[in-house]
Amino acid sequence: MKIGVLALQGDFAAHGRMLSQLGCPWTEIRRADQLGEVDGLILPGGESSTMLKFLCEENLLEPLQEFGKSGKPMFGTCAGAILLAQDVTGPAQASLGVLDIAVQRNGYGRQLDSLVTETDCPALGPEPLELVFIRAPIINRVGPGVDILLEHRDHPVWVRQGNIMAATFHPEMTEDTRMHRKFVEMVETSQD
């Protein structure tokens, strides 16, 4: 079992560090022909407009949509969540549309509105979860098939629909590997 981390731009190395800590084999993905090597894919934080540029120009949009539709798990954080979403505003831009949510880019504002906080997260157990929001998007609509795993300030911040999972914050910027462990389990289960 191997997990891919989309490495076009952003904090892909931080996601790799989390997977390494969990003892999970992983590789950087920059081209469509590399997708066959992996059983799950993480879409990292970064600038969604920059990543989208590569997805369009280097013909990655369709292969990534196929990847998701084939049932292979995908996990997007922040910019990654924007790429997975059905609808994107602030401003509007194209996306993979494999997760039935609407997101507003930079929904909280600029860097001065970025924040680090802590919250209870029953989905992960009794220990509190550190939330790192950096120029984060806001999820302002979730479709009927989407489970909300965590809310913060009246907005969903961690959601899952089937094998597609997304968070508007950055678990990869913390020392807490529980969300990545959950994703690794999703990938393991998908192979059964």
Added chain:
Amino acid sequence: MTETPLKLKTGLAEMLKGGVIMDVVDAHQARLAEEAGAAAVMALERVPSDIRRDGGVARMSSPKMIREIMEAVSIPVMAKVRIGHFVEAQILEELGVDYIDESEVLTPADHANHINKHAFKVPFVCGCTNLGEALRRIGEGAAMIRTKGEAGTGDIVEAVRHLREVTREIRILSVLGDEELMAEAKRLQAPFEIVRWVAKNGKLPVPNFAAGGVATPADAALCMQLGAEAVFVGSGIFKSEDPAARARAIVKAVTHFNNPKALLEASESLGEAMRGIDATKLPEAALLAGRGW
């Protein structure tokens, strides 16, 4: 007021990794940079090669012009302040820029002290020529380090020198014994606790980007292969013959920095690069990298 966590400040730099930050002088250039795939823009009135040509005192850009750029694009917007000019920084923080560059490209405002960057909520990037300088800036609260290179020349030689110097000195630290670190901190003129951290972890505690003299996709990929985590391009894009094509090509080269086939594609059909100045031929007084202490 409690101090802003370093994680929040370095966090935005983490999001810029593998990306290109482009100097722009107006909203039109900013949109062109965003369309080309820039991860952020640096808003300034004159790019370094024009500052070099015009002379005079180079100061913080007009807030009106920076605001127009902030309104024109959805990617992060950075802006420069003079070394030591903490009031320019207060003004830019109030304006709401996403990152401040305390930059040697502008005329220094203090000949002994840099800004106490811990006092700000907005994160700062600072230039360095070697490890000691990088660690002093981190000690003052910088959340991102970039090489100084020699801005506005289109000559990559100084950025390469600074990248190699920082990497070489980190390697030395990583093999020294604990009892040797204080003497090394003294030699580097750097804060002891940060020297210890670097010795233990083998890297800087904040993201390490390249800047100063990048003019081609190959220059950008060279910086990445030498260990930079992202690249700033100043005059190199908008002083070239076809800025849009060059901007796209440099973005592509940074993502595929280890893939010669992609680098070849990025290097074709670009038009003329900026003319450039041989940095080694510049007189001492014209060098910007010597500014900062």
